[in-house]
Amino acid sequence: MQVLVCGGAGYIGSHMAKWLAARDVAVTVLDNLSTGHREAVQWGELVQADLLDPASLDRAFAGRRFDAVMHFCARSLVGESMTQPYAYYANNVSGTLNLLQAMQQHGVGRLVFSSTAAVFGQPTRDRIDEDHPRAPINPYGASKLMVERMLTDAYAAYGLRSVALRYFNAAGASPDGDIGEAHTPETHLIPNVLRAALGTGPALKVFGDDYPTADGTCVRDYVHVDDLAQAHLLSLAYMDQHAGAHVFNLGNGRGFSVREVIGAAEQVSGKVVAHEIAPRRAGDPAVLVASSERVRTELGWQPKYTALAPIIESAWRWHCKPSF
Ligand code: UFG
Numbered sequence: 661m662q663v664l665v666c667g668g669a670g671y672i673g674s675h676m677a678k679w680l681a682a683r684d685v686a687v688t689v690l691d692n693l694s695t696g697h698r699e700a701v702q703w704g705e706l707v708q709a710d711l712l713d714p715a716s717l718d719r720a721f722a723g724r725r726f727d728a729v730m731h732f733c734a735r736s737l738v739g740e741s742m743t744q745p746y747a748y749y750a751n752n753v754s755g756t757l758n759l760l761q762a763m764q765q766h767g768v769g770r771l772v773f774s775s776t777a778a779v780f781g782q783p784t785r786d787r788i789d790e791d792h793p794r795a796p797i798n799p800y801g802a803s804k805l806m807v808e809r810m811l812t813d814a815y816a817a818y819g820l821r822s823v824a825l826r827y828f829n830a831a832g833a834s835p836d837g838d839i840g841e842a843h844t845p846e847t848h849l850i851p852n853v854l855r856a857a858l859g860t861g862p863a864l865k866v867f868g869d870d871y872p873t874a875d876g877t878c879v880r881d882y883v884h885v886d887d888l889a890q891a892h893l894l895s896l897a898y899m900d901q902h903a904g905a906h907v908f909n910l911g912n913g914r915g916f917s918v919r920e921v922i923g924a925a926e927q928v929s930g931k932v933v934a935h936e937i938a939p940r941r942a943g944d945p946a947v948l949v950a951s952s953e954r955v956r957t958e959l960g961w962q963p964k965y966t967a968l969a970p971i972i973e974s975a976w977r978w979h980c981k982p983s984f
Pocket of ligand 1: 736737738776777778800828829830847848849850852864865866867868878879880918941944948
């Protein structure tokens with residue numbers, strides 16, 4: 661099997677490429693290296709192309725045969741999407757449309773798409789299932805929801821089979837520490853906590869301690885990046901059996917607060933995580949936890965990392981690498 665991993669130089673895409681290669685799937689990575697890292701492309705050929713440049717996409721597909729595409733290219737910062745919405749609609753919506761058209765021109769009929777919990781907006785129930793109302797509160801979530809709609813239309817008109825996986829909070833790193841999460845600037849909680857522990861970053865700002873949660877800090881559902889990769893591989897098999905444009909929520913179904921993340925990181929690292937309470941961050945819901953029933957029963961997903969400590973431990977190993 662041949663899979664094109666778009667965004668394979670990025671955090672989740674590079675773990676996906678490694679996961680596929682370890683299971684004898686031939687990988688080609690497509691990336692424009694705008695935020696991805698060339699050194700993270702260790703599995704499969706790197707084709708430099710840009711979703712906003714259809715000619716470069718055509719060159720990437722020409723002369724190669726893919727059974728499926730996995731699409732991780734996106735701008736994905738909620739706050740940035742509020743101030744640069746055009747960039748989000750251009751990259752995430754127009755870019756994906758170009759990719760879908762290139763797939764159609766080159767006869768590729770299977771797609772696994774990275775969607776997000778941000779399509780739901782403010783949750784109206786404790787566990788978010790697939791049918792929870794979609795009401796995004798930022799352009800990032802809106803852009804991903806638009807693509808979900810495009811995939812429904814693409815199936816109806818052209819028969820494109822797809823699975824959209826709505827990630828909750830992707831976290832952790834490859835167990836052997838060769839690749840991990842490195843964004844510039846870093847906005848995500850676990851990397852910021854670990855940098856504060858190592859002293860390579862500033863004291864952590866805890867964005868709000870007056871939320872209606874047990875300890876006042878926000879609760880999130882952290883999913884290990886290798887468990888995300890497992891769900892993508894299962895999605896390929898699922899599409900063989902099931903025509904249609906499918907969606908699954910991808911979270912463990914367990915929530916942890918910012919304070920619990922700090923506590924677990926202190927235990928794992930044996931270091932103190934310097935932190936201070938800061939104002940709430942705009943657009944943060946108090947609690948975001950998935951109902952993972954459908955993805956477990958229908959897709960057969962069985963996450964390996966269900967506790968917080970092993971997820972943080974894997975990220976810690978990566979952060980402790982001298983080259984990091
Ligand atoms: N947080 C802090 N301090 C930090 C960073 C984060 O207190 O330095 C808090 C946030 O306020 C939030 C929690 O930690 O409550 C998790 O924040 P992240 O930035 O790590 O993750 P988000 O939940 O904001 O975002 C994730 C994905 C997005 C996706 C979103 C869905 O990274 O792509 O979930 O809501 F859109």
